[in-house]
Amino acid sequence: MSDALLSTVSLRKSFGGVVAADGVSLEVVPGEIHAVIGPNGAGKTTLVNLLSGLLTPDAGDIVFDGRPVGRLSAAARVKRGLARSFQITSVLREFTAADNVALAIQARQGHSFKFWKPALEDLALRQPAATILAQVGLADRADIVAGNLAHGEQRQLEIAMVLATGPKMLLLDEPMAGMGIEESQRMVELLQDLKSQYTMLLIEHDMDAVFALADRITVLVYGREIATGAPADIRANAEVRDAYLGASETD
Amino acid sequence: MDVSLVVEQFLNGFQLGIILFLMAAGLTLVFGILDMVNLAHGSLYMIGAFYGATFAVWTDSFILGVVLMVPAMLVTGIVIERIALRTLYARDHLDQVLATFGLILFFNALTRIIWGPEGVVVPLPDFLNGSVDLAFGIVYPVFRITIIGVGLAVALGLWLLVSHTRIGMLIRAGASNRTMAGALGVNIPMLFTIVFGIGAVLAGLAGLIFAPIQTVFVGMGEDVLIIAFVVIVIGGIGSIRGAFIAAILAGLIDTMGRSFLDVLLLVFLSPNAAESAGPALSSMLIYILMAAILFFRPQGLFPPKGR
Amino acid sequence: MIAGINMKSATSWMTLGVLVMFAVMPFLAPALGEPFYVKVFARVMIWSIAAISLNLIMGYGGMISFGHAVFLGIGGYSIGIASTHGLDNAWIQWPLAIGVCAVVGLIFGFISLRTRGVYFIMITLALAQMIFFLSVSAEQYGSDDGLNIWQRSEFGVAWFDLENALTMYYVIFAFLVAALFAMWRIVNSRFGLVVRGSRSNDLRMQAVGFPTYRYRLTAFVIAGVMCGIAGILQANFEKFVSPDMMNWPVSGELIFMVVLGGMGTLIGPVVGALVFLLLSEILKDITEHWHIIFGPFLVLVVLFARGGVVGLLTTGVSRE
Numbered sequence: 050m051s052d053a054l055l056s057t058v059s060l061r062k063s064f065g066g067v068v069a070a071d072g073v074s075l076e077v078v079p080g081e082i083h084a085v086i087g088p089n090g091a092g093k094t095t096l097v098n099l100l101s102g103l104l105t106p107d108a109g110d111i112v113f114d115g116r117p118v119g120r121l122s123a124a125a126r127v128k129r130g131l132a133r134s135f136q137i138t139s140v141l142r143e144f145t146a147a148d149n150v151a152l153a154i155q156a157r158q159g160h161s162f163k164f165w166k167p168a169l170e171d172l173a174l175r176q177p178a179a180t181i182l183a184q185v186g187l188a189d190r191a192d193i194v195a196g197n198l199a200h201g202e203q204r205q206l207e208i209a210m211v212l213a214t215g216p217k218m219l220l221l222d223e224p225m226a227g228m229g230i231e232e233s234q235r236m237v238e239l240l241q242d243l244k245s246q247y248t249m250l251l252i253e254h255d256m257d258a259v260f261a262l263a264d265r266i267t268v269l270v271y272g273r274e275i276a277t278g279a280p281a282d283i284r285a286n287a288e289v290r291d292a293y294l295g296a297s298e299t300d
Numbered sequence: 301m302d303v304s305l306v307v308e309q310f311l312n313g314f315q316l317g318i319i320l321f322l323m324a325a326g327l328t329l330v331f332g333i334l335d336m337v338n339l340a341h342g343s344l345y346m347i348g349a350f351y352g353a354t355f356a357v358w359t360d361s362f363i364l365g366v367v368l369m370v371p372a373m374l375v376t377g378i379v380i381e382r383i384a385l386r387t388l389y390a391r392d393h394l395d396q397v398l399a400t401f402g403l404i405l406f407f408n409a410l411t412r413i414i415w416g417p418e419g420v421v422v423p424l425p426d427f428l429n430g431s432v433d434l435a436f437g438i439v440y441p442v443f444r445i446t447i448i449g450v451g452l453a454v455a456l457g458l459w460l461l462v463s464h465t466r467i468g469m470l471i472r473a474g475a476s477n478r479t480m481a482g483a484l485g486v487n488i489p490m491l492f493t494i495v496f497g498i499g500a501v502l503a504g505l506a507g508l509i510f511a512p513i514q515t516v517f518v519g520m521g522e523d524v525l526i527i528a529f530v531v532i533v534i535g536g537i538g539s540i541r542g543a544f545i546a547a548i549l550a551g552l553i554d555t556m557g558r559s560f561l562d563v564l565l566l567v568f569l570s571p572n573a574a575e576s577a578g579p580a581l582s583s584m585l586i587y588i589l590m591a592a593i594l595f596f597r598p599q600g601l602f603p604p605k606g607r
Numbered sequence: 608m609i610a611g612i613n614m615k616s617a618t619s620w621m622t623l624g625v626l627v628m629f630a631v632m633p634f635l636a637p638a639l640g641e642p643f644y645v646k647v648f649a650r651v652m653i654w655s656i657a658a659i660s661l662n663l664i665m666g667y668g669g670m671i672s673f674g675h676a677v678f679l680g681i682g683g684y685s686i687g688i689a690s691t692h693g694l695d696n697a698w699i700q701w702p703l704a705i706g707v708c709a710v711v712g713l714i715f716g717f718i719s720l721r722t723r724g725v726y727f728i729m730i731t732l733a734l735a736q737m738i739f740f741l742s743v744s745a746e747q748y749g750s751d752d753g754l755n756i757w758q759r760s761e762f763g764v765a766w767f768d769l770e771n772a773l774t775m776y777y778v779i780f781a782f783l784v785a786a787l788f789a790m791w792r793i794v795n796s797r798f799g800l801v802v803r804g805s806r807s808n809d810l811r812m813q814a815v816g817f818p819t820y821r822y823r824l825t826a827f828v829i830a831g832v833m834c835g836i837a838g839i840l841q842a843n844f845e846k847f848v849s850p851d852m853m854n855w856p857v858s859g860e861l862i863f864m865v866v867l868g869g870m871g872t873l874i875g876p877v878v879g880a881l882v883f884l885l886l887s888e889i890l891k892d893i894t895e896h897w898h899i900i901f902g903p904f905l906v907l908v909v910l911f912a913r914g915g916v917v918g919l920l921t922t923g924v925s926r927e
Binding site: 331337339384387391393394395397398399401402403404405406407408409410412413522526529530532533537576579580583584587588590591594595598599600 | 665671673718721722724725726728729730732733734736737740741743744745746747855856859862863866896897898899901902903904905906908909910913
Binding site: 133 | 793799800801808812816822
C-alpha cells in the first residue's frame with residue numbers, strides 16, 4: 050500500500066534496557082480509523098510520542114503524506130498536518146476553553162512574533178475557535194477556565210485543540226481515558242462524525258469503542274506488532290487472545 | 301613552569317575537589333531523593349566550620365573539634381529539616397529556592413550575632429602543621445595531605461554506605477523512584493531526615509577542614525555552595541559517582557586554571573593581554589565547562605534514571 | 608478573560624495609585640520633611656523595572672532564572688566602562704549597553720533553555736556568577752571595589768541633563784511607565800500568549816504546533832534587555848557600579864520582589880519592589896541584624912502568601 054497517508058518503517062525505541070517499540074511497521078490509509086491496541090506496557094503511547102515527535106526513534110523512519118518526518122520537531126509535524134491528543138488530559142488549565150482553541154488556531158496562522166496587538170480580542174482567532182468548540186459540543190462552555198471543566202469536557206476540549214491545528218490526520222491517545230459510559234458514548238459519536246473528514250490513528254483501551262470505530266486494528270505487545278487486520282479477524286486471532294489473557298489487563 | 305609546581309597545583313586542585321565533593325554529596329542526595337533545592341546547604345557548611353572552630357578552641361584540640369562537630373551537625377541538620385524544610389518538600393522549586401534563601405539570610409544574621417562579624421581563626425595542631433617531602437623535591441603541607449586522605453576516606457565510606465548497606469539501598473531506591481520506595485513500605489520521612497542529617501555532617505566537615513586554610517567567616521558557604529551546584533549539575537543530579545567525578549574535575553580545572561592559564565595564554569596572546577585575560581578567564585573556567593557539558597548532555601554526565 | 612474581570616479593575620486602580628505616588632514623590636517627600644525618600648523611591652522604581660522584566664520570564668513564562676541580576680550588572684558596567692574610557696554620550700552608551708545585554712541574553716538563554724526545572728535554576732545562577740567573577744577579577748575596572756562614574760550619560764541637550772536630580776528622577780519614572788506599558792502589550796499579544804501557554808503546558812503548546820523554544824528564548828532576551836535598562840539607570844543614578852549589584856543574592860531578592868508582589872500580574876513586581884525596599888529601610892532602622900527578621904519573613908511569605916500582595920488584595924478571584 051504505497052498510497053498510505055502515514056507509514057512507519059521498522060520503528061525502534063528503547064529506554065535503557067526496555068524496548069518500547071521493536072521494529073514497528075504500520076500503514077494508515079487515507080480515510081480510515083486505524084486502532085492500535087495492546088496490554089499495558091505494549092508501547093502504545095511510545096508509538097504516539099514517536100509519531101508526533103515528542104520522542105526521537107533510535108532507528109527506522111516515519112513517512113507522512115509522502116515525506117519523511119521522523120527527524121522533524123513536534124511543532125513542524127503539526128504544521129504538516131499530523132496532530133495529536135494526549136492520554137493524560139493536557140490542556141492549558143489556566144486558560145478558558147476558547148483561549149485554548151484560539152491558541153491552537155494561532156499556531157497555524159504563521160509565526161507568533163507579534164508583540165503589540167492584543168490577541169484575546171482578535172476575531173481572526175475567536176471566530177474559528179467558536180466554530181470548533183461548537184463542533185465538539187462545548188459552545189456554551191467557551192468562557193470556562195479549562196481547569197474547571199468536567200473531565201469529559203476536558204477530553205472534548207483536547208479534541209477541539211487537535212482539530213484547531215487544521216490537521217490531515219489525528220493521533221488520538223486514549224480519548225476515552227477515565228470517562229464514564231455516557232461520556233464515552235458521546236466521544237464515540239463525535240469521532241464517528243469526524244471520520245468523514247479526517248484519517249485517524251486511535252489508541253484505546255475501551256474495546257467496545259475500538260470495535261465500534263475502527264476499520265483496521267493493529268495489536269502491539271511489548272513493542273512488537275503481532276497482528277494487523279479487520280476487527281473481525283483480530284477478534285478471531287488466537288495469538289491476540291493469548292496476549293490479552295496472558296497479560297490479563299483491560300483497565 | 302617546573303614540574304614540582306605542576307604537581308603541587310594538581311594536588312591543591314584535587315584537594316579542592318575533595319571539599320567540593322563533601323559539599324556536593326549531601327546536596328545531590330537531598331536533591332536526588334527529596335527533589336528539593338536547598339540553598340541553605342551553604343549555611344550548614346558555615347555552621348559546621350563555626351562549631352568545629354569553637355569546639356577546637358574550647359578543647360584546645362583540632363581533632364576533638366572535628367569529633368564534636370559531627371554529632372552537633374547531625375542534630376542541627378535534623379532540627380533544621382524537621383522545623384523548616386519538611387514543609388517545603390511538597391512545594392515547587394521556586395518556593396524552595398525562596399524559602400531557603402530566607403534561611404540563608406537568617407543563619408548569616410544569627411551567626412553574626414553569636415560569633416561576631418570578624419570570624420574565627422582555627423588553630424592547627426603541631427602535627428598537622430608541617431610539610432613533607434613527597435618525592436623529586438616536591439614539598440607539600442601535611443594538612444593538605446590530611447584533607448585529601450580524610451576526604452577520600454569519607455568518599456569511600458559514603459560509597460560503601462550507598463552501595464552495600466540497607467539504608468544505601470533505600471537511598472538509591474528513593475533517588476530513582478520515590479513512589480516505588482514508598483510503595484515498598486519504606487518510612488520515607490525517616491529516610492529523608494537521615495539523608496539530610498548525613499548531608500549536614502558532610503557539609504559541616506567540608507567547612508571545617510577548609511577552615512584552617514581560609515578562616516571561618518559569615519557567608520563563607522555561599523561561594524562554595526554555588527560551585528557545588530555547578531558540580532552536581534555537571535555530575536547529574538542524584539548521582540554520588542557523578543558528584544565525585546565532577547567535583548574532582550572542577551577542583552582541578554579551577555586550581556590549575558588559576559595557576560597556569562596565563563602561561564598558556566602567552567602562546568596565543570601578548571604578555572600584557574595574557575596577564576589581564578588570565579585571571580578573568582580562569583575564574584570563568586568551571587562555568588564554561590558546565591555550559592559545555594550541559595550543551596551536549598542537558599542532564600549532566602550521569603543523568604538520574606527513571607525520572 | 609484569563610485573569611478575570613474583577614481582578615482587572617482592582618489591579619488597574621492599584622497601578623494608577625502606585626504610579627501617581629511615584630509621580631508626586633519629589634514634591635511630597637520634602638513637604639513631609641523626608642526628602643531622603645525621593646532617593647528611596649527612585650531606587651524602588653529602578654528595582655521595579657528589573658522585577659517587571661523578571662516577571663515576564665518567571666511569572667508569565669515559568670522560567671525561574673536565579674541569575675537575572677547579571678543583566679543589572681551588564682547594563683551598569685557597560686555604562687561604567689564606557690565612561691571610564693571617556694565615552695559619556697548617551698546616544699552611543701545606551702544602545703551599546705542594550706546591545707551587550709541582548710547578546711548575553713541570547714547566549715545565556717540559548718544554553719540555559721535547553722534545560723528545565725532545577726537545572727534551569729542552577730544554570731542561570733552559574734552563568735550569572737561567571738560574569739560576577741569576571742567583574743571581580745577585572746582589575747582595570749576596579750575589581751570588587753567597583754567603579755565610580757564621574758559623569759552621568761550626556762544626551763547633548765541643554766535642558767535635559769541627568770546631573771539634575773529631578774530630571775534623573777523623572778527619566779527613571781518615564782522608563783517605569785514605559786516598561787509597564789510594554790509589558791501590558793506584550794503579555795496580551797500573540798507572542799505573550801505563546802509564552803504564557805508554554806508556562807501552563809509546554810508539551811501541549813508544541814503539540815499544537817508552536818516551536819516554543821524560540822519564543823521562550825525571545826522572552827529571555829527581552830527580559831534581559833529590560834533588566835539591562837534598569838542597570839543603565841542604576842549606574843547613572845548611583846554614579847557607581849560594583850560586582851555586588853549582580854551577585855547572586857540580588858537575583859534572589861529580585862525573585863522575592865516578584866513573588867511578594869504577585870507573580871504573573873502586571874503591577875505585582877512594582878508593589879513587591881516597593882514593599883521589599885520600604886520594609887528593609889524600616890528594619891535597618893531597628894537593628895543592624897535586620898536579616899534575622901527579614902529571612903523568616905521571606906519564609907512566611909512563601910509558605911502562606913504565595914499570591915503576593917496583589918493576590919491578597921484581589922481575593923475571590925482564583926489564580927493558579
